[in-house]
Amino acid sequence: MGMNRRMLLRRSGQLGLGVSLFGSVQALLCAPAAAAPAAVDVTGYGPLIDDPAGRLALPEGFSYRVVTEAGQTRTYEGEPSPGVHDGAAAFAADDGNVLIVLNHEVRGGPDDDGAVPHENGLVYRDDAGGGCTIIKTTAGGELLWETVGIAGTSTNCAGGVTPWDTWLTCEETEDDGHGWVFEVDPHDLDANRDPEPITTLGRFRHEALCVDPDSLAIYLTEDAEGPNGTVYRWRPPSGFRGRSGELKQLGTADGEFAALSCTDGDGAVVDDLARADAIDTVYTVEWVSVEDRAAENGSLRSAEGITRAAKLEGAWWADDGAYVVSSYAEDHRGQVWFYDPAESTLRLTTVFATEADGETVEAPDNIVAAGYGGLIVATDGDGDNHLAGITPDGDVYPIARSQMGSEFTGPAFSPDGAVLFAGIQKPGVLFAITGPWQQRSPPSGTGSSSPGSTNRSGTSGSSEGSGSNTDSTGRRGPSRARDQRRWRRAETTSTPPRTSRSSR
Template identity: 75%
Template sequence: MGINRRSFLARARQAGLGVALTGSLQGLVGAPASAAQPPAGFTGYGPLVDDPTGRLALPEGFSYRVVTEAGKTRLYSTDLSPGIHDGAAAFRAPDGNLLVVLNHEVRDGPSDDGAVPHLPGYTWRDDAGGGCTVVKTTPDGELIWETVALAGTSTNCAGGVTPWGTWLACEETEDDGHGYVFEVDPVDLEANRDPQPITALGRFPHEACCIDPDTLDIYLTEDATDPFGTVYRWTPPATFRGASGALKQLDAGAGELAAMACTDTDGTLVDDLDQADEPGTAYTVGWVPVTNRAAENGVLRSLDGITRAAKLEGAWWADDGAYLVSSYADSHRGQIWHYSPAEATLTLTTVFAVDADGETVEAPDNIVAAPYGGLIVSTDGDGDNHLAGITSAGTAYPLARNQMGSEFTGPTFSPDGRVLFAGIQKPGVLFAITGPWQGPGAAGRTDQRSAAGTSDRRGDRFVTSWRCLSVPRP
């Protein structure tokens, strides 16, 4: 079904920033009932002010600091910081500081620009240059140190936080035996030794994931073509208990991996989510079991009778369901969907248009809840790329514009809600953004049961594990 461009853009201009919305978005981010909301009529922080240094345009009153920068800041090992930044998550350190897990989407080998150094004991394979670092900062986002937590993986795009306070890093590739999910513990660095893929979650171009904190079901997006990717659900075995390192201990066939299959009101299979253009469109969801998780005989998404979409991207658990991003296609410039497991429905909540109100926001990628209510979306479009906010009332506003000519990546708030970390992918810069946030501010939180912010669960074990970490000098 095509979109009437004139009505589509008219609908977009009403919302601003090229986003067409329906209904309230407070449920979209599952804001805690006790959290303050922005004042009535809040529409954003005003126009973006160009940065004379050519990095980030921010609203008046906001500022940023550079936390890490590829080739300029250094790791604990004295190697230069790696680049090609992507997904990230912020956790609370036991000593009151912050820990940011940062993916590096390096597609080639260890000699590639921006590659993660192969730290002995933390490297999976010798042929790959991707991985994750852990960045420790002060509560204000000032760099303390950065170290390798995972190396020797490939194309580490996004991922997701776990209810037990770790990060799942996804390989967005299925080439050369790659295409897995790995777990990174930001607090107990020793737990990251001897990295092993979580084979139970299948081998395919993983993009992002989110976890139902009640059932521990994991929902995974697949960014792929020929054919397009799909959404998978992994249901754990009855004996599974979430804990750091537990996933990689499972057998390859543990639990059930299944692919999404949507049907419309007539009971007809929806083969491509692209056909929906009206917010509020809802489908009934079933799941088709995957019997060949390692994809030895072809790609997983070649299953018959499943639903696919172009560029499935970010995932976030909120409002008792999984919010899933489809970045863009011929008939739209991005969608956000909500899957409700209780109702077995997939509902289109947001459709992105092309341009409006002086800023162009398209091709949403990573998504994260804002502690003051609403949603923050990073974009990877053809023009200027943004961090865009969506209020709980359903209006959109600009938060940042990238002036460095690459995509925005990995927005994530500090657990107290005061600092928004976000990256520029190339060459690789991690920023800490602060300003006059409207809402709970320092009292806010973004953990919402399944998000980062629970990593102080092990008391002072982080200090012990850091002192024991062996980092060879160059």
């Protein structure tokens, strides 16, 4: 249901985020749909109540469960769950359960705290400790298993989902030959063996990406400094169809790779996106070709005539364009920009302030769609870190506050919109948050009222019980033999690791 284009920046001291959005807000960060459910008017869930366990402050009536926790839960192979959680995505499993791909932003080696176990056939480099795990939960968020998706990569920060239902995980580092994108297939686990970097997407400090489902162009953000990072666009070569594993088969020079260059109304190149402070600022966009994608002659962002920004973070495709976050614009206020490929323009749609219902909110990081409409924002600031919602009318309300002294990562609703999963980065905990979420009304002519039914949101799960802040941890250290017996009993609802699903 569309909304007239208008400025929604509230100047009241009660508003923490000013938002100007064009078109339907519920479509802002979710995949386009022919008949999307209508959003409801959610104005918030009330003040946050501190958790006696010191984990998550939530509104009254909300609860959480721990799905995975570094060193506490165990992988299918019997290893302690890795930590340093970051970007994630959720996918609907064929059997009605949920598959989650979770990044682990480990910068050191395989013996560092939180490192992803080096399972045979899944290791890119023996000296690196980052990677991804694949987690299967019930529709209610109960842990079924966790296994290694890829290991031996470094600093796996964010990434993005693909229209062909896989996850592209990004290395946020250029050190020691790293700085690539890798594909992880949650459905066909054997497809993740013998990992190879996707060199056609360049080597730089990757943060996040989003994919145009029509043209299959990929937009990538770069979180870097000295100089600051930029946004890149990759356009596929003729014949590219978008299938699992196809990207890594391309050569480094395949397709077109270019960096963002914005000009203002006077035709001058905009060197820094932070120069814009007014909602509705519009720049004209050109793309500067980048030839040295492997960065053999220096960092890609050193190119002349491009536009940069401090801490470019989340990216999401919606409204026929790419939304990207600049987290550090003007002392952590942060910005959200929208690139319209049809018009070749970049528009400032969202500017952060500091207060939201008594909670200090700053430094937007990942942005995703709420299952019931509007947005969910994860923050990574200098003070308290939050999950915050933004209504279609621009009102901001708190959903959760971290009491663990670390940032929120990878938030998103389950495919049915019933559960919000989010991680705390250190030491690494994946939570499932449930409560009296609002529901979207189904579009006319459909028989389903399930919000967020696409596979383009982040991690997914469910919580048990009612009341505030209940905590149920997952299984602790099961033996491999016992786990295998459990799988034989549960094979009707769960596919064991290393077994491909029957059809793609």
